[in-house]
Amino acid sequence: MLAFLVKRLLNAAGVMLAVAFLAFMIFRFVGDPVELMLNEQASQAQRDELRVRLGLDRSVLVQFGTFVLNAIRGDFGISYRNQQEVFTLIVERFPATFELVLVATFLSLAIGIPLGVYSAIRRRSFAAQAIQFVSVLGVSLPSFALGILFILLFSVTLQWLPAFGRGETVALGWWTTGLLTPSGRLALILPGITLSLFQITLVMRLVRAEMLETMRTEFIRFARARGLPDHAIHFRHALRNCLMPVITVTGLQIGNLIAFALVTETVFQWPGMGLLFVQAVTFVDIPVMAAYLIIVSFIFVTLNTLVDLTYALVDPRLRQDAMAGGAHGR
């Protein structure tokens, strides 16, 4: 277990280093930072001085080293656009994105799992076929189109839900949450559903496929032969066997959701990291772009590693080491 842990951590560190290099290349070579930071009238002396101050006169390797060390400390430099620290800027936006992703993930599991189970055990029923059909639609419809459709229907026409923004938020330390106010919760609904739709169909199809496969196994046949009732067979035995892939995929998808939240955030003017990034791109705010890349990758890699470790915890067969000697785990 320890060797496994160390291996996974080294792996993660390697990936992060590669991403940092990419971000560094963008930072260093997409446009000249000095040109971007000073106005046209700046003198050559001023330019040189800034160049030295930014460390741009040193070798690329030293610059990269400094870049990585700074990044580890959370120092991504100063935003070109509003002269604020990039890290603070992104951290401020993180709770908005995270809550959106959390809601989307929750919806995808809460809706996707029951639909998946249902369409597997009532495979031939009309409802199951209909769910399958709608899920195909769900996969093929781009989320921004759906978001705009939702805004038109629920905000403009029916005026039930807000079309943009987070509503009122409450500060809990550095974290701001929209979950504690009515307007904050209302504001989460449309973007949350929009972001989760693809995810719902994904979870549903995964659960369905896994359930159908599990229902054909010998241990389900033996459970049926023992006269266990259907609900126990479906939910206790079969679904349990499907949960691991669902955990894996959901965990991995959180990274994707954070990345794809960019589109949803743009449509709903949701003040998250994605919107910040889109704005940074418009203003060629390179430090913000580089930092976004690194932070989102970091989340990605962290989740990946966590999922692997969870996997080892959930599946008793992978827990073998911990169980050796007859000790009963947990």
Next chain:
Amino acid sequence: MTTPEPLLAVRELSVVFDTRDTALLALDHVSFDIRAGEILGVVGESGAGKSLTGTAIIGLLDAPGRISGGEILLDGQRIDNLPPEAMRALRGRCIGAIFQDPLTSLHPMLTIGDQLIETIRVHLPLDQVAARRRALDLLHQVGIPGAETRIDHYPHQFSGGMRQRVVIALALAGEPKLIIADEPTTALDVSIQAQITTLLKGLCRDHGASVMLVTHDMGVIAETADRVAVMYAGRIIEMGPVQAVTRAPRHPYTRGLMASIPSMQVRSSTLHQIEGSMPRLNAIPAGCAFNPRCEWASARCRTEKPMLEAGAHGVACWHPVGGSAHG
């Protein structure tokens, strides 16, 4: 001699598989009884319909398979046409089942205790504590050493033989009167097959359960069963007391089956494999299904289907070994 009502009576049972254009006949008018406390061995080559018979009895036949005729009676009550919920309540409680592969019969993510306790509580009115006590008792009975700690272990922590013992405990958990054991030792190491068979036989005797023991090992049948039914291409072609059938097989196929097992050498001049193989469901020959492989086949065998004789040792053959041709 009065014949008490058999525990299980299978009457003219037919099973078909629906395909796009036809229904393939997989079990063809199968009839047999199992009396209380009796062990009926069922033998035959792979594909003869042994498992299908067991599956039909426990009501787990899934589409495209279905019972197309006949009836199954347990204690004189028909069970082949029960509503699903009634049939479910019967499974595990009245009829237990053991399948071939102990490695895949247990849920890999539930401890054996969880699986035992769940099964016990479905069938018996016991609380968690009492059910656990009964689970431990069952584990002791099937010979799991250190049951007190082993009960909380997962299947992967047991060897194949130990897992099959757990499977047997699970099958007995609801105190069924009939156990259908479908090749319970085939997947196991040869060295422990005999142990498991002996265990199964002893436990069923102690619990007063009858057994339908499916196997293709005539040796196991000879040591374990009271009577034996020989199946070929979806039919029972010979049935009788185990001594009679193994010592004096009457059907040429049974004779071949015995002769192909070195330890079971009947007074046959040559030890030989039966030539050819069993027909597929869509190519079952007319008349006696065995006729293309039979050295005694006559014109009649190719056109007329022989029926299984009634009586203690019956055969479905126009030219049975040892004479007394029927029909």
